Amino acid sequence: MATEQPAQRSPIHVLIIGYVWPEPRSSAASGHVMQLIDCFLEQGWQITFASAATEGEHKADLAALGITEVAIALNHSSFDAFIRELQPDVVVFDQFLMEEQFGWRVEKHCPNALRLLESSDLQSLRHARHQAVKERLDGKPDADLTDYFQTSRDQLFTRMATTDLAQREIAAIHRSDLSLMVSDVEIGLLTELFSVPAAQLHWVPLLVRERRDVPICPQRFEDRAHFITIGNFRHAPNWDAVLWLKNTVWPLIRAQLPSAQVHVYGAYTPPKAAALHNAAQGFHIMNWAEDALEVMGAARVSLAPLRFGAGIKGKIIDAMICGTPTVTTPIGAEAMHDELAFPGAVACDAQGLADAAVSLYSDQGRWEHAQRDGWQLLPARFGHDRHCAVLIERILLLRATLQAHRTANFTGAMLRHHQHKSTQYMSQWIEAKNKNA
Known part of the structure; x- marks a missing residue:
């Protein structure tokens, strides 16, 4: 009597929406994206990389890794048809600007896809520090910055909290199912001062294989x-x-x-x-x-x-x-x-x-x-192996408990309801305007 074989599961399909086409030899941010790609490929997952950016001269050869490359457009309904046909299981937004631009379209056409936000750094923190340095230097390039380097987290919060950039970036973190943070210091800043639930954040730093x-x-x-x-x-x-x-x-x-x-x-x-x-x-x-x-x-x-x-x-x-x-x-x-x-x-x-x-x-x-x-x-x-294993486990768990995870994230649901409506109408207005130009 023949033994019944278990049904073979299809590999998970990941769509990465890139702010730029990755150039790992030019920036650590692109290097981190490629490290995430390595983690996914090691699982046998299928990957599509899409971007509206112009290709740079040092772009990684994604096709050689078996990754499908797709050029997409900003503020254009062609993305709707693309995502509806692709139906990925996981969508990774590379930087919060991509979540702002495409998040509502992904949610509308692939509501069951797990939405991850890749943050190579907390941009609003970098911006706040840049402004603080400008103020302290005040035209004196050799000014002593010792007290600036000792800025407390409360002082950072005060400087960041009223900025448009922080409000947009942290709203995108709330709206996403999970944000991948390279800095555990920034995770502490978000959870303790900006009240982002720890369940919305995951630490995955730059990864290094054995020497x-x-x-x-x-x-x-x-x-x-x-x-x-x-x-x-x-x-x-x-x-x-x-x-x-x-x-x-x-x-x-x-x-x-x-x-x-x-x-x-x-x-x-x-x-x-x-x-x-x-x-x-x-x-x-x-x-x-x-x-x-x-x-x-x-x-x-x-x-x-x-x-x-x-x-x-x-x-x-x-x-x-x-x-x-x-x-x-x-x-x-x-x-x-x-x-x-x-x-x-x-x-x-x-x-x-x-x-x-x-x-x-x-x-x-x-x-x-x-x-x-x-x-x-x-x-x-x-260590690459340890962090990859924990990340994959977290993704699989979230996919299995996605609705409960989203129900617990009421702030994210509220922000998606309001922000994505306004973003959707603005995007549709821009598309209509471009057609009539």
Whole structure:
């Protein structure tokens, strides 16, 4: 007698709506999207990636991974037909702007799809810090920001809460079934000060596989040379950091190490950045790095003098992978190491950053200790396998209990009812206007 075979379950179909087409070698945000994609592919899930953005020159080859690519339009009913036919099981909105634009359409045509919001950082936090830095500098680029770096969470809340950006971003978090946050510090900010239920948030930081899966970097102190800083020039915190480094921090380092060089790498180097190149001062603008790990692994110390920002820092992750100690600010170190030692040094002012950089560059024992700290931190906090397993388990549980989860999220239902109606009518008005133009 033949044994009845169990019915084979269809793989879950994930639609990712990208703010941009991912460029993992240009930004940590795109790198995180690709890490999520890796998690889904490991489960055998089917993935469609859709975006209204123009393709960049460093776009990832999604098709080579078996991912279907679809170009979509903003404020256009063609998306309705697309989503109605696709009928994904899970929809990931890359940044809250995509949830604002497409969330109501997904809910209308795929009401049972699990809606996830991918937040590479809390944009309203980054914006609030940027404004605070502008106010404190007030035309004085060398102003002491020590007290700013010690800003309390209550002060951050006061600065953020009245902004349009925070109200829009946190409303999108409420409306989504689950928001994927890279920073556990930001999860605390949202739950404790903005009253976002913990059930609406999930911590999934930048992910790192075992070291055997990454290129081998020169490990010895004596095999390394020069300082390095790296980051997408289009990202405001990175550009500000380069300016602060060039004008204030680097001269202090050169005063102690007259022959020192810093190599500045970044995607999409604008003319204003290229103009900072000065070989006589040891300040070298190197443009885009084909392989960030290769150039990071050749350097002795990484500099990340970030005065504002949010999320967690891909450049510091890359430095740890390569065994390169980092000198940064409290903004750079935020959510990176928890109770473990930071793999380098953290300082609040230009002189402190310079002194720490010189010490790490010159002191082999301290340098080797920082390198070991980084290698211990990576698996403890950023391990790919552990975080992927927990994320997949959370997604499967939510799909199985979706209606109860949504019923418990009354604030989200209320916001969807009101905000999506206004967004829907605005989008339809724009589409009608464009047709008549």
